[in-house]
Amino acid sequence: MGEPRLIEISPVTRVEGHGKVTIHLNGNNEVDEARLHIVEFRGFERFIRGRLLWEVPVIVQRLCGICPVSHHLAAAKAMDVIIGVDELPPTAEKMRRLMHYGQVMQSHVLHFFHLAAPDLLFGFGAPAEQRNIFEVLKEQPELGRRAILMRKFGQDIIEATAGKKIHGTGAVPGGINRNLPIERRDAFLGVIDEMEEWADAALALARDYTLQHAMLVEGFASFPSNYMSLVRKTDGALDLYHGDLRAVTAAGMPIFDRLDYSRYHDVLVEDVRSWSYMKFPFIKDLGPASGWYRVGPLARMDTVDFIGTPKANAARNELMAVTKGAPNNSILVNHWARMIEVLHCIEMIRDLLHDPDLQGTELRATGERREEGVGVIEAPRGNLIHHYCVDERDQVTYCNLIVSTTHNNEGMNKAVKDVAVQHLSGQAQITEGMLNHVEVAIRAYDPCLSCATHALGQMPLQVELFDAAGGLLDRRSSAT
Amino acid sequence: MSGFTFTIDGTEIAAEDGQTIMEAADAAGVYIPRLCDHEGLRHQGGCRVCTVKAGGRSVAACTQPAAPGQTVESETPHITKLRRDLVEMLFHEGNHLCPICEASGNCELQAMAYRLNMTAPTKFPYLEPCRAVDASHPDIALDTNRCISCGRCIRASLDVDGKSVFGYVGRGIHRRVAVNGSDLAHTDAAITDHAVSADVCPVGCIIRKRTGFTTPIGEREFDHGLIGRKIEEKRRG
Ligand code: SF4
Numbered sequence A: 001m002g003e004p005r006l007i008e009i010s011p012v013t014r015v016e017g018h019g020k021v022t023i024h025l026n027g028n029n030e031v032d033e034a035r036l037h038i039v040e041f042r043g044f045e046r047f048i049r050g051r052l053l054w055e056v057p058v059i060v061q062r063l064c065g066i067c068p069v070s071h072h073l074a075a076a077k078a079m080d081v082i083i084g085v086d087e088l089p090p091t092a093e094k095m096r097r098l099m100h101y102g103q104v105m106q107s108h109v110l111h112f113f114h115l116a117a118p119d120l121l122f123g124f125g126a127p128a129e130q131r132n133i134f135e136v137l138k139e140q141p142e143l144g145r146r147a148i149l150m151r152k153f154g155q156d157i158i159e160a161t162a163g164k165k166i167h168g169t170g171a172v173p174g175g176i177n178r179n180l181p182i183e184r185r186d187a188f189l190g191v192i193d194e195m196e197e198w199a200d201a202a203l204a205l206a207r208d209y210t211l212q213h214a215m216l217v218e219g220f221a222s223f224p225s226n227y228m229s230l231v232r233k234t235d236g237a238l239d240l241y242h243g244d245l246r247a248v249t250a251a252g253m254p255i256f257d258r259l260d261y262s263r264y265h266d267v268l269v270e271d272v273r274s275w276s277y278m279k280f281p282f283i284k285d286l287g288p289a290s291g292w293y294r295v296g297p298l299a300r301m302d303t304v305d306f307i308g309t310p311k312a313n314a315a316r317n318e319l320m321a322v323t324k325g326a327p328n329n330s331i332l333v334n335h336w337a338r339m340i341e342v343l344h345c346i347e348m349i350r351d352l353l354h355d356p357d358l359q360g361t362e363l364r365a366t367g368e369r370r371e372e373g374v375g376v377i378e379a380p381r382g383n384l385i386h387h388y389c390v391d392e393r394d395q396v397t398y399c400n401l402i403v404s405t406t407h408n409n410e411g412m413n414k415a416v417k418d419v420a421v422q423h424l425s426g427q428a429q430i431t432e433g434m435l436n437h438v439e440v441a442i443r444a445y446d447p448c449l450s451c452a453t454h455a456l457g458q459m460p461l462q463v464e465l466f467d468a469a470g471g472l473l474d475r476r477s478s479a480t
Numbered sequence B: 001m002s003g004f005t006f007t008i009d010g011t012e013i014a015a016e017d018g019q020t021i022m023e024a025a026d027a028a029g030v031y032i033p034r035l036c037d038h039e040g041l042r043h044q045g046g047c048r049v050c051t052v053k054a055g056g057r058s059v060a061a062c063t064q065p066a067a068p069g070q071t072v073e074s075e076t077p078h079i080t081k082l083r084r085d086l087v088e089m090l091f092h093e094g095n096h097l098c099p100i101c102e103a104s105g106n107c108e109l110q111a112m113a114y115r116l117n118m119t120a121p122t123k124f125p126y127l128e129p130c131r132a133v134d135a136s137h138p139d140i141a142l143d144t145n146r147c148i149s150c151g152r153c154i155r156a157s158l159d160v161d162g163k164s165v166f167g168y169v170g171r172g173i174h175r176r177v178a179v180n181g182s183d184l185a186h187t188d189a190a191i192t193d194h195a196v197s198a199d200v201c202p203v204g205c206i207i208r209k210r211t212g213f214t215t216p217i218g219e220r221e222f223d224h225g226l227i228g229r230k231i232e233e234k235r236r237g
């Protein structure tokens, strides 16, 4: 390990991963403005132009090292539309779903155990030396072991469906390039009971934490907002792979529902602000001031009617009971929601493994070429939109991506300000513990910032404190 | 036809009159790395990846005739380094982003880099060409940023297909492969041409449309082993 160093955060071309918080104080040292700046990957939208359509799912997954499968599948779904395929052969759709559930599960497990658990186990203000996965392993070795093996299970599923654990090539326009060999299926079935048992335990842990810390959870960067996610076309159930768009208000009232996602532009507008590289989307009808919304695991719990797998559905009912069925606005409840989804993924994976379609040999379909295609998926961190136009030469001419972290931009900024006001207002010095409160708020959204975490449990996040005259009072970098 | 023997790295190789060092070596199950030479096509002797030392002189094994009693060095540390440098220069000359390239796993350049233990190409400056992809043809596309100027497509088009779809233009460092028309759609190229078959272009420059990434990882040519292994298997029996 090298010497501690300050991470310089500047708007460079890195994918996700880099964040900076700036906090402006007024004459009384009170927080005037607090912002999270994220350097985004708009470059992809530009340099994908001119590339060939079947390359796109493989290229754009490089946006991310934690949830590449989401980008891979969202792009493949858009390309299905472009090559004129509205319905995949069952083997293709089910292999893709399997890949996706493996992905969501491993990403949530990574976030909960490796990134969030240190905060939850040791407290937000605990010494930095303690807030890492190694301390979790020391304190709770069995928990740590399960975290690693559950993540491995998800990654093995990805490997079996995409050829590699990270950045594989499974989905191709119109289908998939492989089916699931019986030996692989049986190996997964051999451990699925154990995975379910561990998912139950992780869920109980997240639920108990939330219920036991109700005061903290309700008070911490908790505020009402609109929510958006895909819901299953037929019945409004949770569907992480496919569906229609639905948005609800903080009170649970519908804003739009059963909207074909290819029409996302009819309901969403992407706002630009001079100080951030990331756009601020909002719901058109509600306007920028009140039209912002959140996506992600908790947003999904808040928008769907139910979950189609029994255990996860029962768990969701328990979560929704806390707010008597109304949307839950407490950002820390995301951890609970995430573990419900882990259980849902395991239930779905089990069902899929028993489905003989996974051994089918019809892998791809073709159709009549179209010029434009939208692919939307519920990624671990929330709704993900990919939109492309492709010319008659098969070359991309237009690309627009709205990733989960972008949907949550306003929400994260509000959370940062909330926490800054609560914990930093009136202080001329920032302690590491205070800084971590800001991080906890951001981390609860599980933004893809965490991609760039070079030391477990830490983000290359920098907080700067300015006085009323704009002078820099103090600077703290969480990265060492 | 009369036969004779010579040695490669101390192994005795039987040869016939008129055979090149590489042809005799292939028949004996001794693999000499190569990129521009290809079965069924005229020898070109362009890439120099097949460089060996015969009687102390550096020669291209794909064009140099074998000679009785000759002592040939091939896999010495010096020659291997030379070959690796040549391959590395090819990476610097084009834009080789293997992780997103549909030739990955089937690409001879990539496979050669693996065989020669090339790690990241860092020695030389990148030329970073910026050539537009020619996707004008309904079934074929060209990404010449990946072309290594091996000339295999040129020889295949001329000698096998009886066409001249591909040819060299420019001189020296500016020499590169171009098509015989304003773009590929304005040539007589057809998907059935040998020149555009999956076999001829060693890299991901000539692209057969709509086939990319359909072979799963694990089933691609070089997922099964190193380049040259098929020749070497002959020797092991
Ligand atoms: S042509 Fe070969 S070496 Fe070049 S990017 Fe493609 S796979 Fe890599």
Ligand code: SF4
Pocket: B146, B147, B148, B149, B150, B151, B152, B153, B154, B166, B177, B200, B201, B202, B203, B205, B206
């Ligand atoms: S297009 Fe392919 S076959 Fe032709 S010269 Fe370039 S690399 Fe060789």
Ligand code: FES
Pocket: B033, B034, B035, B036, B037, B044, B045, B046, B047, B048, B049, B050, B051, B060, B061, B062, B063
């Ligand atoms: S293979 Fe001999 S020079 Fe290219």
